[in-house]
Amino acid sequence: MPTTVSNLIQIGELSKSSGLSVKTIRYYEDLGLIHAVKRSRGGFRLFEQETTLMRLQFIKQAQHLGMSLEEIGEILKVRDRGELPCHEVKQKLQDKVTEIDQQIQALQHLQTQIKSLLAGADPILETPEDDRVCPIIQPK
Template sequence: MLIQDKQLLLIGQVTEKSGVPIRTIRYYESLGLIQSSARTEGGYRQFTADVLTRLAFIKRAQHLGLSLEEIRDILKVYDHGQPPCCDIQEKLQEKLLQIDHQIEQLLSLRSEIKQLLSGWQNIKTKPEDSICPIIQK
């Protein structure tokens, strides 16, 4: 039993090793992204060392723009003994399309603002029927 206790990490140790705040770890557990394997007599969560791998995966997947729901779906595939790489590839391809669309929208907005600024005129008197007639045309 002593050997097993050494392999289990308290939530504070998981936070220290992963850099993920305790509150976030609890939240991830409530979403089913991670699971505590046991509780101490005092009620503290205990985790196996593989939770660090899962937390690192979650952080990286979030950095790549995947939502926690998408990550949960991927982890379910993994937990059922299948490699989730095809699912991840599909989700990242979708993200890439979304990013390309956002870039198009931003370039269009940039062009519109640039056009407004190129013909900018300072108005000395307060207009009656608009706040700034230049952008309200």
């Protein structure tokens, strides 16, 4: 879509429309995730409303799914070349599933360790004779 004055908005309006702070939008611009198309006569950044809001929506959703801003930037670069980045998105989401599975296993292992420590904690021991803080966590 060609850029017209009617579809350009300043960063404050973009902030209100997107629900993101002006500071966050500037940060995303610094990272190259979004781009101001030009500046007003007063020096204010001007953004294409629809395109930029779509990108901000994508960024928020991708972050919600666990993607880093660096990963999001890689995906947006593919889109900026005119290609559909769905292959990259799918791969990153598959990587996230693997990462979550590993975290679940680690948490289950931790839960087992804690339950084992708690099972051996009865009755509560008296003050240890050495410098241990708590015998539940620091058995002899």
